[in-house]
Structures are given as structure tokens and as C-alpha cells.
Amino acid sequence: MPPSAPARWRRPIARPQPWSPGPAPAPTCGPMTGISRRRCRTCWPARRFRARATAPSREARGRMSARLLALDCSTEALAVAACDGERQSTRTTAGGALASSRIIALALEALADCAVPVAQLDAVAFGAGPGAFTGLRCACAVAQGLAFALGKPVLAIDSLMIVAEASRARLPRGLRELWVAMDARMHEAYAAQYRLAQDGHWQVTSAPALYTLPALAACWRTAPPHGVAGNALAAFGERLP
Known part of the structure; x- marks a missing residue:
């Protein structure tokens, strides 16, 4: 401000004042008021709003269920399954050499039954064996191709556990x-032992392996199985105890 400026222009410079929080608001609940927080009209709506804000919406709860497509060609049958929460659809037909020509069509039919577009799958699963080489290669190739195109994970499932x-x-x-025992041809069998846990899931007791018939029979004579699933008993008959 120049010295020749009129006196009315010469105002004192305002100095910054230290910040003060001011008086604390009066409590609306607590021991001093005799009102509990549950009955407080100020606290209860705020807690209710926070609970609503953190709770998942109906659409989010629906998406918590994974959308899966599962393929298995490890046996003589071709099996395809799709699920979206509680909705499930399965397709089973003859596999073997015809699996590669039918697996895509069956997968699309199963997905259509569950109203799940291919692009909205969360993962693709396949039976990873042990089993027939041609069937394993077919299921693995289709699962990896779909998962790679969609950018989704691939889940490899124990084929003998599927039978269990x-x-x-x-x-x-x-x-x-x-015990699960499947015919592996050439007088051999794929076999594994599982135990049903308290949570309802199967646990591996004896890992899947390729057994000769004498070796599997000796194993079962040493520790007789409580139950046997699979087609090995029907295929080999009296050669297994």
C-alpha cells in the first residue's frame, strides 16, 4: 500500500488464528443420559446404514456361486456337467474314439440348460486321470482351449475320485x-483308496497308481477293502478277491 493512499484504505492485516475444535457436542446416549446405544436415535440409524452398506447385494450373493463346466473322458463314457449355483445339468454318452466329435456339442447343451453363457464361466474342470490316453488328451485340450480363450483357470480333477x-x-x-479300481487293459488296473471325511469331502488314503492284477490282489488280501467301486471287478472277475 503506498504511503499516499487514503487512511480508509489502510486496514490492518488479518493474522491467522489458531484452530479450536469448539465445544464438544452433548452426548445423546451413554451412562450420563440414561439412554443405551441400542435405543439411541442418533447411533442406531448410523449403525444400520453401515450394515446395509457392507452387506452384499442380491446380485453379488448370486455371483458367489461359481459357474463351472466339467469334462471327463477318462473312461469309456463321455461325461459333461455344468452348474450355476443350485442349477446343474449333466450329459453322458459313449466316449472312446467318438469323444472328440461329441464333447463340444454336449458342453454347449449343458451350459444352455443352466442358462450360462460360455463367456461367463468362472473356471473349466476336466478329469485328469488316470485313464485312457485318448480321452484324457481330448478333455484336457478342450478345457485348456476354452480357459485360454476366456482367461479363466483350469481345474484338474482326479478321475478316480470322480468315480468315488x-x-x-x-x-x-x-x-x-x-477303493476305486478301473480297468486299464493289458491285465492291469488303475486303483486308489479314499476316505470320506466328516465335512463330506473325499480324502486320498492311497494315491492313484497302476497295479498289475497280482499286486492289487495281494494288497486287498493284506487289507481287505470295505467297498470297491469301478469296473475292475466286472472286468477281471475272480482274478481279484
Whole structure:
């Protein structure tokens, strides 16, 4: 401000004042007021709003269920399954050499039954064996191709555990341990032992392996199985105990 400026222009410079929080608001609940927080009209709506803000919406709860496509060609049958939460669809037909020409069509039919577009899958699963080489290669190639195109993970599932799960409904009540034996041709069998845990999931007791018939028979004579699933007993008959 120049010295020749009129006196009315010469105003004192305002100095910054230290910040003060001011008086604390009066409590609306607590021991001093005799009102509990549950009955407080100020606190209860705020807590209710926070609970609503953090709770998932109906659409989010629906998306918590994974959308899966599962393929299995490890046996003589071709099996395809799709699921979206509680909705499930399965397709089973003859596999073998015809699996590669039918697997895509069956997969699309199963997905259509569940109203799941291919682009909205969360993962693709396949039976990873042990089993027939041609069937394993077919299921693995289709699963990896779909997952790569969609940018989704691939889930490799124990094929013998799939047989154990499929036979669960036919197991005697109280049976917790099960052997699965499948015909591997050339007088051999794929076999593994599983135990049903308390949470309802199968646990591997003896890992899947390729057995000769004498070796598998000796194993079962040493520790007789409580139950056997699979087609090995029907294929080899009296050669297995």
C-alpha cells in the first residue's frame, strides 16, 4: 500500500488464528443420559446404514456361486456337467474314439440348460486321470482351449475320485472308506483308496497308481477293502478277491 493512499484504505492485516475444535457436542446416549446405544436415535440409524452398506447385494450373493463346466473322458463314457449355483445339468454318452466329435456339442447343451453363457464361466474342470490316453488328451485340450480363450483357470480333477463321488449314493450306510479300481487293459488296473471325511469331502488314503492284477490282489488280501467301486471287478472277475 503506498504511503499516499487514503487512511480508509489502510486496514490492518488479518493474522491467522489458531484452530479450536469448539465445544464438544452433548452426548445423546451413554451412562450420563440414561439412554443405551441400542435405543439411541442418533447411533442406531448410523449403525444400520453401515450394515446395509457392507452387506452384499442380491446380485453379488448370486455371483458367489461359481459357474463351472466339467469334462471327463477318462473312461469309456463321455461325461459333461455344468452348474450355476443350485442349477446343474449333466450329459453322458459313449466316449472312446467318438469323444472328440461329441464333447463340444454336449458342453454347449449343458451350459444352455443352466442358462450360462460360455463367456461367463468362472473356471473349466476336466478329469485328469488316470485313464485312457485318448480321452484324457481330448478333455484336457478342450478345457485348456476354452480357459485360454476366456482367461479363466483350469481345474484338474482326479478321475478316480470322480468315480468315488458318483458311487456315494450307493454306498452302505456308515461306510467311510472306499477303493476305486478301473480297468486299464493289458491285465492291469488303475486303483486308489479314499476316505470320506466328516465335512463330506473325499480324502486320498492311497494315491492313484497302476497295479498289475497280482499286486492289487495281494494288497486287498493284506487289507481287505470295505467297498470297491469301478469296473475292475466286472472286468477281471475272480482274478481279484
